[in-house]
Each structure stands twice: as C-alpha cells, then as structure tokens.
Amino acid sequence: MSTRPAFDPALVTRLRAALAPERVLDDPAECIAYGYDNSKRVALPQAVAFAQSHDDVAAVVQLCNEFASPLVVRGRGTNTTGATVPVAGGVVLSLERMNRILRVSPGDRLLECEAGALNGDVQQAAAPHGLFWAPDPTSLGYSTVGGNLGCCAGGPRAVKYGTARDNVLGLRAVTGAGTSIKTGCTTTKGVVGYDLTRLLVGSEGTLAIITEATLKLLPKPQGTKTLRACYADVKSAAAAVARVMNQPETPSALEFMDGDAVQLAEAYRPTGIPKGVGALLLIEVDGNEESIDIALRAVTAALQGAGLVELRAAANADEVDALWACRKALSPSLRRIAPKKVNEDVVVPVTRIPDLVEGLAALSAKHGIRIVNFGHAGNGNMHTNLLVDPEDPAQMDAVHACLAEVFRLVLDLEGTLSGEHGVGIEKRDYVGWEIAGDTLDVMRALKHTLDPNAILNPGKALPGI
C-alpha cells in the first residue's frame, strides 16, 4: 500500500488558476463523495478537480507532477475493486463533465466521444443508425466509456462481441509524464506504430489518463431469443458450454448458475426449475428474423447431451422474463443472506469449469463458507460469491484463507484472477501469483516510463507501483 504523502495546499490554488475556482473542491465534506466507489472502500482525497477538456487534463497532470501529488482519474466510480479510491490521497480528477459524443460516423461504424461519456449515451447515439458498442457491464446506464476502457469492461455479450479491448480503435490520452498522445487509428485495420491503445485499456489509470476514444460500433441484430437449459450437474453443463462454443452460431449470452445458486434463487422466488438441478444455463442468440431461428436450432442442438434435464425456449417476451427470472432472483436472494458478500471474478478455460466448481465446493466445506457461482460461461468467467459478512472480523480470517485457496485453484486450472472486474486494490497483492516476477518487472518498467513520478493511481493494478 502506498503511503500518504504530504499535500501542499498551494496545489489547490494552482489547480483553481489552471481550471476555474469552482472546478476544484477541497472541502472534505465535498471531496468525500469522490473518495469511494462500488468496492465499498473509501479514502479522502485532498482535492477534486473537474476537467472539461483534454487540455484541462494535461494541465492537471502537469501540476500533479510539479507537486508530486497522487492523481486518480475517475468516471462514475462503478468499479468494484477500489480502482478509483484515492488510497494515497492527493487529487481525484473527475471526467464526468467530459461527456460529449463528438461524432458518429455510421458508414464507418465508429463513434468518437470524450472519456466521461456514459456508456448508455453511446448506445443511444449509436442506436438510430442500427449500431451498438459491445461492452455491456451491468452498470452500462451510468458507467463511463473511460471507466469501461480503463477496466476493460465486459458483460454477457462479450462471449460473442468481445470486451472493451476488442471494440476500441484509438484513444487520446495524457501520460503520467504529461505527454499528450493519440493512439490507434479510425479504421479496423492498422499496424503503424506500437499498440498503445491496448496497453492503456485495462491499465486502470496507472499509465495515462484517457481523454477521448474512437469506438468500434457493430450492427445491431434485429432480435434476440432466449433458452434455458437445466443440467443434472456442472460437468454436463460445462460440456454443453464447450459444444455451444465449438459451433459457429455463437450465442450473444451464455450465462451459468451452479446448483446452489439455483436453489437460493428458487427459495427466494420459485420460478419452476425442476428439482435436483445441478447447473443452469441461460442462453441468448441474436440475429435477424430469419437467421435467429437457425442460430436457435444450432445452439439447441449443441445444448443436447448427457445430463440435460430440461430445455425451454421462450416463445414471447413474458416467457423470456420467466426464463431469466431465476437468474434475476439470484442477486436479491444473495443480498438477503449476505448483503456484503465477497464477489470474485475469476476465469478458467471452459473445460475446467467442472474442476473449478468441484474445487470450490471442497474449499467451501473446508472453510465453512457458503460459495455460490454464476457467470459468463462461454468465456469461462465465473463470479464466485462468498456469502459472508466482511465486517465481521471473526469471519474475515477464514475468508482470506479461503480466497487465497480459490485463487491458487484458479491458477492451477490455468485460469486468470480477473475476467472483467479488474485488479484495483482488491487483487493487487495476488497479481504476483499469476504473473511471474520477471514479467511484472517489465510491466513496472513500462509504468515508470509512462509515469516516471508515479503520480497516477498509486497502489493499484500491480504490486509495487
């Protein structure tokens, strides 16, 4: 953890001169609102600055270098890992006012926007042209494009359309050293220069501050259809996932719930899942009026196999809601039992899902912690929920011991510690378990090159930065 360096109030004066007096807060009562995010962690910044342009960002970066002040960029703080909590104090730079859609070029399937633009506003600007931007995190209505890029946001439809990294063409940014850069291009192909775009995507504001983005849009399918498949056990369901992913009609969502998740949801609000179901898949396919039925048939065929207990297709909107009801009931049911549950975000290769769920069951028994799993099965991305109270110190020793073993298990299965939530503070100390020391040293050297005074988001993403 970074130590909290001394803060020179002259920085506030200089920031106010550079931006405008009313665009810099330093009253703790006002600053605190910019000190937390969806991780439920909090730390007080000494100042909050509001940028309205790329040049504002450049000016703030320059001043923070001059004063050696930590600088944490922030969209709407919807991340769950503490990535925007200013643990070392200093300045939080909010991009919420840099929210303009700069242009939409439908024929070129691209949209340019400022980093503070809401994902939902991007979707709204793209929709009249029959286009959409792929990342669909749960927070999309109120999370920013810059935040989505900084954390490499995914969501259910990543299984077909990829994550933020796969759907960005170029960026404008200010490095930690204060250099204004423009990365990538406006086209889907381009191999001139090094790929700085994807170096910044997922770097959680530790290398540079993204100020504008050129997003790759995709043509929006006319409709979706929904299937729900119940299996006797996780192994059968995982085998079905592999079959679905090995045929060309990739579904637009392929969600998984383990048996315990199903039972919890059913206990909260019964939705007619057959008894004894060990795993459930929710599948959406998309396409035009004709192609969607073909996709539906292909996926239906792939879902058939040993262990299939029940397969239902929704015939209309009400039936869609009915099929999703079990999944929708899960979050409230979990909240009722463990309002502050620990929600992990691990990934394993699809064929290792059964080993993961089996291993987690063993860890659950060993540590006396109920573990419920659901997630984006097509990518092997599992949200592993430990139903505990993180504020009960008696439980937390067991939780930490259990989590450590969960991460070891994931890595033994050739997985990765985060699929879409990112590292932030939450997983920073485990990154060294996944990435070898020499490779981490290279990452730290790149960090030092782009942010030589280590002002950008100290204490996040990588251990030792």
Added chain:
Amino acid sequence: MSTRPAFDPALVTRLRAALAPERVLDDPAECIAYGYDNSKRVALPQAVAFAQSHDDVAAVVQLCNEFASPLVVRGRGTNTTGATVPVAGGVVLSLERMNRILRVSPGDRLLECEAGALNGDVQQAAAPHGLFWAPDPTSLGYSTVGGNLGCCAGGPRAVKYGTARDNVLGLRAVTGAGTSIKTGCTTTKGVVGYDLTRLLVGSEGTLAIITEATLKLLPKPQGTKTLRACYADVKSAAAAVARVMNQPETPSALEFMDGDAVQLAEAYRPTGIPKGVGALLLIEVDGNEESIDIALRAVTAALQGAGLVELRAAANADEVDALWACRKALSPSLRRIAPKKVNEDVVVPVTRIPDLVEGLAALSAKHGIRIVNFGHAGNGNMHTNLLVDPEDPAQMDAVHACLAEVFRLVLDLEGTLSGEHGVGIEKRDYVGWEIAGDTLDVMRALKHTLDPNAILNPGKALPGI
C-alpha cells in the same frame, strides 16, 4: 538508417558454444539466404543462428547484448516491407526449427505453438476439431505464426474474424533486455496486468522476440458461398460496402477491385465482366447449411442499390472459380505489365474509399504513373499498386513524389499508412506523418525500456530507433 556497427567474430564462437556449432552459420554464401525477404531488399548478416527452444532465444539475446550486436528475428521472411532484412548486419535468429504445435485444446478453443510453426500447420492441427485460426495472409501456407504476430497479419477474412491481434490470447517472449516474459492468459477474458500481448503484436521484432503463442481458435463454418457485384463506379461500390458492413450478417470476405484493375484482368484473361464496369466486389459469406443462405440473402439485399450493374451468385464450385477468375487474373496481369510494381497497403474509413480512389486517379494523371487499386474493402484496406519499374532510376523520382502524395491523401482522409503489411523499412520514414512527434517519443521510450541497447531489429518500424 542504422549504421553498420563493427562485428566481433568472437560472437560467433560464443553463439556456437551456447547453441551448437552446426546451428550457427557465418559463411557469407550461407548467410545470404537469410538476408532477404519478400521486399526484394537484401543485406548480409554476419551470422545466422538457429534456435530450437525459448532458452536458446534467451541465450542469443544475452550474447547479442554482450556484444552490442544487432539481432533480427526471422520466421520465413514472407513480409513485403523489409522487416526481416538485417540492414545493420549482426545476427539473424531464425526460428524455423521452433515449429512445434505444443497442444490443441479444442474444448477451450486454443492452440499453443512455437513461434516458428507455420500458419498452415496450425490450420491443419485445428481442422480435425472443426476449428481454425483467423489470420489468412496470402502466404499462410509457408509463413510462421511468429511472423504473423510480429506483423499483425490480416487477410481477406479479417473483415469478419479480425487480424492477428484479435486472435491471440498470450505469448512467451524474450525482451531486448533478455528478460523472459509470459503475457496474457489462456482464456478469452482476462484483465490482470498490462496488455503486453498486443504491445508485442505488430512490433516487428523491435521490442521482444516472441517464442511461443497461445492462439484463439474459432469454429469453422461448414461452407462458404460466393457473390460477385459489378458497379458503374467506385462511389456506388463503396456505398454498397458500407451497407453490407452495417447489417449483422458480416461476410467472411469483401474484396474490391477498381475499374482499371477489372480492365487489366479482363485484358489478360476475359472472364465475362460487363463492359464499362467501374468497380467490382467479390463477397464470400460463410455459415452452416441453413444459415449460409440467410447470410447470402441479407448480403445480397445490402449489395442492391444505385449503380449496381450486375450481381451474380455462384451455384457450384465451378461458378465460384468463375466469379473469382477476374480477381485471380489480376496479379499475373499486373506482373506482366510491371513485374516489380510498388504494392502499397493503405487504409481509409469505408466511406472515404471513393475519395481515395478519385484522389489516386488524380495523382496517377499528375505523375504519369498507372495506379491500380484492389483490396479488403470491408476494412477499407486498399492495395494501391503503382505500375512502375523500381529499378529504373528515371521512374523512381516520380514514384517517390507520387507515393508521398498518396500517403498525404490517405492521412487527409483519416486513414492509416498500413493495414496489414506493416512498416519495416519501406514506410519507416513516413510513420512520423501519421503519428505525432510526442506519441512517437512515447513509443521510442517504450522501445528503450524493453530493448535498452537497441539490439532488436534496428532501423525498422519506427523512425529513429
């Protein structure tokens, strides 16, 4: 251009001790075969080393650092930009013997191989599982995965499936500093650590030497169908391209020929193209038995519009050949007129294709150089061919003047100077036209971080490295 530093023959002795005597060549008569590539350029390396393992590569990098010797990694030298020509002399490190497929995990849709594995061998290993790797450069039968990654290879089906960058999960590599690193993960989602994978992809061996790769495989569609659409002019064809790309049934190839390209091909071998055609599109759609017809109908509908002169669909394999015949006749027809033609590889947003082709016609007239255009229209990737003899000094002044204006035109149209061929030596001096000085400085700083002694592939990819 890098100067050619003095070469210490003791390096050969040390390389032989580190690898094996027979795995290091220093006879110029033998070395010369590793001094050229498909750019038709040549430079003699002082030694050629053959690696058989990651550790061999690490040993060679260490020795080249010790001797401050240039080190150029090489697959099969199929690139067209001089990216593997050892212009500064030194050591060429051939990975042709590191050609093993390490494993295929069909349920996880991944394949691991050494960097010297042939793209064609990868396809052969994936095919029995109904899978394929997306990059399909013309050279795929004999180009290596490492070369494909180093240059971010594309090909016609990139329009649907992306380029090398979009189809790689992780890498093993040795940086210029000699550090062994492992990047990425084995899953399609993963956000732990910085994205070193894509930093290396397309960096043309200037940052690190890729030794192994984990490739993302895709399910192979059961079949393809072919369409050929002839338009009165480029504008109509480009509008059709935008329409095709703006509906969800993305074709697996969407190739373009301008009117002059069509006429040249027809003059070489008539294939029944209607007279007066100003642009031609060749389209492939893929899918399973049912979905392919739907894709065909959707794309057919999108191809309809102002300026469409003729639209033909192939009913069988012979007709497929007939539709492609005009495109296939183009290369020999160009070779007959200008065996050493200059083949560029520029990209513009799809809606700017007409401006590009119109602008090129004006430059053709101005410089008295025949220019013929064809390429991957769905990505706006145009292969612009200047039909000249590069060995005729009288022509080359005009060629250089014309090329400079071509590049200015592409950049004015918000394009990029290379879509898939890369920079190498050919375009190095133009990179600064596309990428601003400050951004280039950041790239050079990253180069210095990863390759502090600047031994890796000097004189390539970026000016001033």
